[in-house]
Amino acid sequence: MHSFAATALLLTSSALGVLADASFYPGVIATGTQGPTNPPKPTLGTPVNQTSMARLLSINSIDDFCLFAPPEKKNISESETEEVAWCTKQRNNARLIPDGTLTGVSFLKTSAYVQVLGYGDFTKLNIPYGDYGGELDPHGAYGSGNPIGGNVTSNITGSDQNFAEWMLYIDYNQFCLRVCTSANSTYSAAAMCWHELDEMGCGFVMPGNYNFNHTFETCEADVAYPPGWYPTATVDGTTKFSTFAQYFTGTNSDGSGYTVGDTVTPSAPYMTPSSSNCATTSSVGNGVALAQLGISGSAASGPTASGPKQTGSSAGSSSHASNSAADLTSQTYPVIIFISILSGMAAVAIFH
Numbered sequence: 001m002h003s004f005a006a007t008a009l010l011l012t013s014s015a016l017g018v019l020a021d022a023s024f025y026p027g028v029i030a031t032g033t034q035g036p037t038n039p040p041k042p043t044l045g046t047p048v049n050q051t052s053m054a055r056l057l058s059i060n061s062i063d064d065f066c067l068f069a070p071p072e073k074k075n076i077s078e079s080e081t082e083e084v085a086w087c088t089k090q091r092n093n094a095r096l097i098p099d100g101t102l103t104g105v106s107f108l109k110t111s112a113y114v115q116v117l118g119y120g121d122f123t124k125l126n127i128p129y130g131d132y133g134g135e136l137d138p139h140g141a142y143g144s145g146n147p148i149g150g151n152v153t154s155n156i157t158g159s160d161q162n163f164a165e166w167m168l169y170i171d172y173n174q175f176c177l178r179v180c181t182s183a184n185s186t187y188s189a190a191a192m193c194w195h196e197l198d199e200m201g202c203g204f205v206m207p208g209n210y211n212f213n214h215t216f217e218t219c220e221a222d223v224a225y226p227p228g229w230y231p232t233a234t235v236d237g238t239t240k241f242s243t244f245a246q247y248f249t250g251t252n253s254d255g256s257g258y259t260v261g262d263t264v265t266p267s268a269p270y271m272t273p274s275s276s277n278c279a280t281t282s283s284v285g286n287g288v289a290l291a292q293l294g295i296s297g298s299a300a301s302g303p304t305a306s307g308p309k310q311t312g313s314s315a316g317s318s319s320h321a322s323n324s325a326a327d328l329t330s331q332t333y334p335v336i337i338f339i340s341i342l343s344g345m346a347a348v349a350i351f352h
């Protein structure tokens with residue numbers, strides 16, 4: 001586990017030498033400016049503002065993280081570019097996740113990424129009941145992210161850092177969020193937070209234990225293979241991978257059709273990483289009585305979720321992969337084509 005970060009540090013400092021931030025492997029730390037709606041840096045203790053348009057997530061701990069969700073009641077697929085930050089604590093000028101929204105959270109620390117899986121009533125965050133949601137990432141159609149100007153920090157590596165690569169799948173009752181905080185020559189941050197499998201769902205893209213509703217747990221976890229990567233062989237001590245690219249058809253500007261990706265979708269990731277050393281807390285909340293402040297948590301009000309409950313210890317390593325968020329896997333894809341290649345990124349680049 002520790003060798004990953006140590007290796008990245010070693011490789012980078014010997015390769016690049018000078019800069020302090022070169023303790024991170026290239027591609028891990030964001031190099032651009034903060035989005036225009038965001039405070040210049042992550043800030044705790046900002047005022048409650050349930051109409052905020054700020055788009056800065058901080059992913060620090062089970063009781064200090066944020067999600068992107070719509071500014072007003074709208075399906076995720078229709079509001080991708082305009083999602084705003086909702087946080088468990090008052091921070092980043094963002095909106096507060098109303099207490100009682102979250103019914104279970106699994107906060108996982110690995111040597112390559114930090115990952116938050118959650119269940120809750122996200123109609124309180126303006127996601128319509130039944131919306132199957134979508135995938136958000138820093139790329140997007142305009143190259144400046146979905147949402148545009150969205151930024152993500154974590155202090156999980158020891159101090160606040162802006163991370164370049166992250167992915168969030170969210171629907172009306174589930175989310176999964178990965179922020180890639182490290183990388184090495186095998187797994188780039190972009191590969192580990194690969195953003196073009198938006199129809200595959202949480203259980204495929206971020207495999208893990210999904211049997212944590214009614215539990216609030218913080219665990220260490222093994223590193224998964226990058227989404228869509230399947231080890232095929234070991235050659236001279238190096239693992240080779242095949243990669244899966246999501247099937248997609250579209251229309252060119254001249255009216256002709258095109259197809260990219262693999263025509264059959266694999267049913268499961270290669271393996272489910274196990275988690276360990278889980279610590280549970282009773283719930284996650286900020287204690288702010290939004291209603292008493294005369295502020296509604298959201299424009300929408302869906303079915304009321306029962307409050308979080310203490311459930312004692314959680315089994316860390318069982319696997320109940322869920323594909324709910326952004327799951328379209330019931331669509332069928334007729335033929336399987338895997339591309340065996342040395343570098344997954346190279347193959348994906350061919351397709352996109």
Ligand SMILES: *[C@@H]1O[C@H](CO)[C@@H](O)[C@H](O)[C@H]1NC(C)=O
Pocket residue numbers: 030031032033034035138139143144145149150151152162163
């Ligand atoms: C903010 O997000 C934009 C769009 O993804 C990115 O280009 C930029 O590097 C990010 N800046 C920081 C400081 O994270």
Ligand SMILES: *[C@@H]1O[C@H](CO)[C@@H](O)[C@H](O)[C@H]1NC(C)=O
Pocket residue numbers: 047049051052053054
């Ligand atoms: C709340 O956020 C909105 C949109 O970002 C901003 O216009 C407004 O001034 C903020 N209100 C307060 C009290 O900060």
Ligand SMILES: *[C@@H]1O[C@H](CO)[C@@H](O)[C@H](O)[C@H]1NC(C)=O
Pocket residue numbers: 075128130131132133
């Ligand atoms: C929103 O999503 C739901 C389910 O995903 C769908 O039934 C509904 O038609 C969508 N609404 C709009 C306005 O697209």
Ligand SMILES: *[C@@H]1O[C@H](CO)[C@@H](O)[C@H](O)[C@H]1NC(C)=O
Pocket residue numbers: 060061064155156157158159160
């Ligand atoms: C990360 O932020 C939290 C605030 O949520 C703080 O309690 C913790 O000390 C910070 N950790 C580091 C390493 O700065």
Ligand SMILES: *[C@@H]1O[C@H](CO)[C@@H](O)[C@H](O)[C@H]1NC(C)=O
Pocket residue numbers: 004007111112183184185186187223
């Ligand atoms: C990169 O990290 C992964 C996950 O920890 C590890 O399996 C792999 O061997 C590492 N690659 C290198 C070159 O250190």
Ligand SMILES: *[C@@H]1O[C@H](CO)[C@@H](O)[C@H](O)[C@H]1NC(C)=O
Pocket residue numbers: 103119120173174213214305306
């Ligand atoms: C999680 O638990 C809440 C509260 O019991 C429940 O309403 C919700 O349906 C559960 N979520 C899922 C995805 O099962």
